[in-house]
Amino acid sequence: MKNLKIAIQKSGRLNEKSVQLLKNCGLNFENYKSSLITTVSNFPLEILFLRDDDIPEYVQDGIADLGIVGENVIAETEAEVRYLQRLGFGRCSLKIAVPSRSDIRELSDLNGKAIATSYPTILQKFLTENKITADIRMISGSVEISPALELSHAIFDIVSTGGTLRSNGLVPFADVMTSEAILISKNGIDSNPVVRELMQRIQSVLRAAE
Numbered sequence: 001m002k003n004l005k006i007a008i009q010k011s012g013r014l015n016e017k018s019v020q021l022l023k024n025c026g027l028n029f030e031n032y033k034s035s036l037i038t039t040v041s042n043f044p045l046e047i048l049f050l051r052d053d054d055i056p057e058y059v060q061d062g063i064a065d066l067g068i069v070g071e072n073v074i075a076e077t078e079a080e081v082r083y084l085q086r087l088g089f090g091r092c093s094l095k096i097a098v099p100s101r102s103d104i105r106e107l108s109d110l111n112g113k114a115i116a117t118s119y120p121t122i123l124q125k126f127l128t129e130n131k132i133t134a135d136i137r138m139i140s141g142s143v144e145i146s147p148a149l150e151l152s153h154a155i156f157d158i159v160s161t162g163g164t165l166r167s168n169g170l171v172p173f174a175d176v177m178t179s180e181a182i183l184i185s186k187n188g189i190d191s192n193p194v195v196r197e198l199m200q201r202i203q204s205v206l207r208a209a210e
């Protein structure tokens, strides 16, 4: 039988904890150096190291059987995957923030305003649910700087401590979603015995950490 594949982030905020979780499950493998794929020596599993943005679609399309990725990225890509397990790390919230001197006071004040974000899909859904029509400006990085450059009236981004917001003269305005790392699978794979064994190990690691 072909080995299962699990996709994890190659480098970034989820990489270390994802690797640690799998190692705590007793899996023996080399962490990412230059090869995109590594074989676990003592379990029928291969690990793919990818950019986090690609993980939901790789899993949806069956290129990887499992994946570890932030809920925010799953929501943004709208990939059809199954949530197997919440993993309790990579916690963050996604918020709309406005300049501290802004005249935006309530949600309806966002009508007609420009909002900069790297998460246009999640933001559009929130705006539609709240019957707001705003101009979404897609920016791939450093979203917080855009109000100061008069590129937008507000931003929508990941906020953890709020330090980056403050240092850019922004204040949180609306909570849109919270996120943590999730173990996902393509539909219908969770009856696979290897997946079950891995799930059991992950759950006992998570219980031991409680």
Ligand code: ATP
Pocket (backbone or CB within 6 Å): 009, 010, 011, 012, 013, 014, 050, 051, 052, 053, 069, 070, 071, 072, 073, 090, 091, 092, 158, 159, 160, 161, 179, 180, 181
């Ligand atoms: P990649 O190179 O893989 O595309 P990235 O730069 O898009 O990486 P990271 O900054 O490494 O992404 O963040 C990965 C995930 O970590 C986020 O999508 C989110 O789910 C989670 N996360 C937790 N806390 C934070 C935070 N303070 N800032 C950004 N992401 C966070």
Ligand code: ZN
Pocket (backbone or CB within 6 Å): 051, 052, 053
């Ligand atoms: Zn990314």
